[in-house]
Amino acid sequence: MGASMQPMQAKAVANAASAQPLVVWFEDCRKESVPLVGGKCSSLGELIHAGVRVPPGFALTTAGFRRFMADAGIAREVASMLAGIDMQDLDALEAASQRIRAMIEAHDFARDIEDEVAECYRKLSLRCGLPAAPVAVRSSATAEDLEDASFAGQQDTYLWVRGVDEVLHHMRKCISSLYTARAIDYRLKHAFDDEQLAISVGVQKMANAYTAGVMFTIHPANGDRSVIVIDSNFGFGESVVSGEVTPDNFVVNKVTLDIIDRTISQKLVCVTVDRKTQTSQTTEVPLERQRVQSLIDDEITELAWMGKRIEKHYGRPMDIEWAVDKDLPAGGNIFILQARPETVWSSRKQAPVAKEAASAMDYILSAMLTGKKLG
Numbered sequence: 001m002g003a004s005m006q007p008m009q010a011k012a013v014a015n016a017a018s019a020q021p022l023v024v025w026f027e028d029c030r031k032e033s034v035p036l037v038g039g040k041c042s043s044l045g046e047l048i049h050a051g052v053r054v055p056p057g058f059a060l061t062t063a064g065f066r067r068f069m070a071d072a073g074i075a076r077e078v079a080s081m082l083a084g085i086d087m088q089d090l091d092a093l094e095a096a097s098q099r100i101r102a103m104i105e106a107h108d109f110a111r112d113i114e115d116e117v118a119e120c121y122r123k124l125s126l127r128c129g130l131p132a133a134p135v136a137v138r139s140s141a142t143a144e145d146l147e148d149a150s151f152a153g154q155q156d157t158y159l160w161v162r163g164v165d166e167v168l169h170h171m172r173k174c175i176s177s178l179y180t181a182r183a184i185d186y187r188l189k190h191a192f193d194d195e196q197l198a199i200s201v202g203v204q205k206m207a208n209a210y211t212a213g214v215m216f217t218i219h220p221a222n223g224d225r226s227v228i229v230i231d232s233n234f235g236f237g238e239s240v241v242s243g244e245v246t247p248d249n250f251v252v253n254k255v256t257l258d259i260i261d262r263t264i265s266q267k268l269v270c271v272t273v274d275r276k277t278q279t280s281q282t283t284e285v286p287l288e289r290q291r292v293q294s295l296i297d298d299e300i301t302e303l304a305w306m307g308k309r310i311e312k313h314y315g316r317p318m319d320i321e322w323a324v325d326k327d328l329p330a331g332g333n334i335f336i337l338q339a340r341p342e343t344v345w346s347s348r349k350q351a352p353v354a355k356e357a358a359s360a361m362d363y364i365l366s367a368m369l370t371g372k373k374l375g
Contacts, residue, residue, distance in 0.1 A: 020063035023116040026056065026202070036061050038140030038200035043339055050313040052306060052336050056127055057135065057204030058120040060171055062142060064113055065199050068175065072107040074100075078179070087188055094181045101176035109168060117171070118164045121203065128205050132162045134273075137170040138338075139177055140200040156180075159236070159280050160206055160273055167203055174201045207335045208273070210326035211294045212237035213247055216342060217254070217307045218317035223345035225317065227260070228252045228304045232294045234285060235270030237321055237337070244282065245269055248294045252304040259300055266290045299324060302334055310339050317342040 020036065029037050029045025037045070041059040048054050069075060081096050109117070125133040137158045156177035158170040177183065178199050187197065213232035218225050231240050231247040239245045245268060251261035267285050274281045295303070303322060311318050321337040 021061055022064035022067065022113050023058055023060055023120055025058045025120070026054065026204075029059070034142055035198075036063070036200070037202075038062065038142050038198075039340065040138060040140035040338055041200050041202045042140075044202065044204070046313070047310065047336055047339060050309065052310060053332070053334065055205040055207050055335050055337070056124060057202055058124065059140065059203070060113070060117065060201040062198035062200050065175060065201070067113065068107070068109055068172075069104075071110055072104065074103050074107075077103070082184065087185060090181070093185065097179055097181040097184060100179040104176035104179070105169075105172045107172070109172070114168060117168060117203075121164050121167055124203070124205065134160045134162050134206040135167065136202075136204045136206050136337075137161050137167060137174055138202040138204065139174040140202050141178070142198045142200070159238075171201045171203070175199055204337075207323040207325045207337065208327045209236045209323035210234065211299075212321075212323035212337075213240040213294075215303055215307050215320040215322055216317070217311040217320070218342055218345050219251070220342075220344070226254050228254050228307045230295070230300060230303055230307075233267050233270055234289065234294050235272045235283075236280060237323060238271045238280065239269060239282070241321070244271075250295070250300050252300065254304070254308060257301050257304050257308075259297060262293075264291060264293050267294065295324070298330075299334060306334065306336060310336070314339075314341065317345065319343075 024033075024037060026041060026044045027048050029042050030049060031042055031046040033042040033045060036042075037059045044054050044057070078100050081100065085092055085096055087093065108114075121133075121135075124135070125131060139156055156174055158173065161167055161170050178197070211232050211234055213230065214237065215228060215230045217228050219227050219229050228251075230250040230252065232250070233239050233245050233247045240247045246265040247267065248265055249261075249263040250259055252258065253260050267290055269282050270285050271280050271282050273279070306322075307318065307320055310320060318339050319342045320339045323335050323337055325333045325335060327333075
């Protein structure tokens with residue numbers, strides 16, 4: 001009886017998903033698109049609508065994900081495997097994760113999903129002017145980057161993927177990364193049921209980064225909202241995000257965009273692309289470049305301006321990943337790869353910058369400090 005229900009369940013999910021697109025372009029997404037394309041892809045669409053430079057791409061939607069999982073027919077098996085597991089037994093958790101991921105990755109997408117992905121990848125390659133354009137394949141979960149919990153980094157990202165077969169393969173790997181041991185453990189600790197969670201997969205043109213890193217529109221060390229903080233290193237941003245290197249650090253005044261502090265670190269390694277294998281690799285930075293500033297001042301100013309614009313659009317401090325593409329001319333080569341709400345300091349209650357006014361002059365000074373207009 002249970003086996004005969006599997007095809008019926010898959011058909012029901014397919015019918016329900018037919019009202020929603022299986023694949024969409026980033027520019028057709030907005031911040032309200034989280035249920036369809038997850039936090040990361042909806043954010044990229046929102047950035048495009050805000051006038052921010054973003055590498056082009058498309059996404060397999062949550063409807064496509066649910067259709068794939070229903071076709072695979074493993075939901076019940078996954079649930080039973082997780083129901084009886086001791087979350088304190090890390091070896092058992094890892095073993096269950098590996099079995100679940102293998103099941104997911106062994107199943108092919110339905111032909112219509114494969115066709116849609118292939119057509120979008122062909123159009124993306126044409127837009128980029130590159131045959132089989134290299135892309136990043138990124139997971140985008142519907143519950144990531146919530147105000148009270150951050151799922152960022154729980155699922156996988158694959159870089160320098162080329163060819164439609166490889167894109168489809170890494171899309172399945174992104175879906176399966178919903179069930180890494182770390183992701184399962186995090187969801188259970190935060191009481192997120194798997195039925196609440198869906199995943200979208202973004203396919204985005206790789207920025208061939210000369211320099212990359214992260215930017216906060218709030219000081220990540222002390223919560224100062226009057227500055228923008230930029231960390232950078234040569235090559236791709238993984239070396240900065242992973243903590244593999246001590247990056248250059250720049251603090252910029254948010255109002256004037258002046259650089260008020262800079263720390264040029266000795267950058268021993270960076271992440272670049274191996275042209276033969278089209279994969280990312282960690283390489284040593286030549287000795288003569290290790291203490292060279294990885295961003296020029298004009299790029300720092302432009303990045304800070306973009307960060308300020310993104311913060312204004314979202315109305316809250318943001319955590320932003322960026323890259324400077326060496327294949328494009330200056331003035332149009334800085335790209336925002338993703339932006340998400342900053343979750344550490346933003347959730348804390350701000351202390352007043354001035355005590356309650358006791359006189360007219362106190363009132364005027366207080367208003368100036370807090371940025372209020374005087375009537």
